[in-house]
Amino acid sequence: MKIAIGTTNPAKVQAIQKVFEEQYKEVQFQCLKTESHVSEQPMTDQETIEGALNRAKNVLKVTDCDVGIGLEGGVSESLYGMFVCNWGALVDRQGNEIIGGGARIALPNEISRELKAGKELGPLMDEYTQRTGIRKKEGAVGIFTNGLVTRETMFLHVVQLLLGQWQYRTK
Ligand SMILES: O=P(O)(O)OP(=O)(O)OP(=O)(O)OC[C@H]1O[C@@H](n2cnc3c(O)ncnc32)[C@H](O)[C@@H]1O
Numbered sequence: 596m597k598i599a600i601g602t603t604n605p606a607k608v609q610a611i612q613k614v615f616e617e618q619y620k621e622v623q624f625q626c627l628k629t630e631s632h633v634s635e636q637p638m639t640d641q642e643t644i645e646g647a648l649n650r651a652k653n654v655l656k657v658t659d660c661d662v663g664i665g666l667e668g669g670v671s672e673s674l675y676g677m678f679v680c681n682w683g684a685l686v687d688r689q690g691n692e693i694i695g696g697g698a699r700i701a702l703p704n705e706i707s708r709e710l711k712a713g714k715e716l717g718p719l720m721d722e723y724t725q726r727t728g729i730r731k732k733e734g735a736v737g738i739f740t741n742g743l744v745t746r747e748t749m750f751l752h753v754v755q756l757l758l759g760q761w762q763y764r765t766k
């Protein structure tokens with residue numbers, strides 16, 4: 596089974612590899628930085644879903660893999676504040692387009708204020724924690740859940756949702 600991954604971010608790549616290696620004996624991966632055709636900081640669920648879907652389609656197009664996977668992080672407003680949201684998409688060569696959503700938690704006002712001013716969550720999280728590359732490690736979800744749920748484990752669940760739906764639909 597050959598999987599095209601529409602990112603080189605290790606938190607996302609590791610989540611995808613773990614799920615597929617658990618399910619398939621023979622599996623190969625191709626990881627490519629892939630255009631999402633949405634803003635660097637998606638600001639709604641809809642935009643985040645589009646980013647995931649575009650990555651999955653674009654990365655499948657440029658490889659000879661069986662399926663393409665796109666994972667996209669974003670934020671979404673609610674009456675209860677701004678939440679970090681996470682969406683994934685899996686597409687295959689038979690026209691199946693599968694979507695799955697991940698966990699979401701509220702962001703502190705000091706972060707959501709800056710996001711509304713047009714900043715990106717990645718750099719904001721580095722500033723907030725005085726560390727670098729949070730987006731490639733535990734992520735905002737990891738920081739604000741005291742490490743209980745990391746960006747990798749959150750995306751691992753999203754990839755399980757994608758693969759499970761695809762297996763069900765193609766069995
Ligand atoms: O290399 P890619 O796959 O693009 O990975 P990324 O870290 O940039 O992640 P996304 O493009 O999916 O997320 C869009 C923006 O939101 C940020 N973001 C989303 N979730 C995050 C998290 O949990 N921690 C830190 N930044 C996050 C991310 O850094 C981007 O600035």
Ligand SMILES: [Mg+2]
Binds near residue numbers: 635
């Ligand atoms: Mg990005």
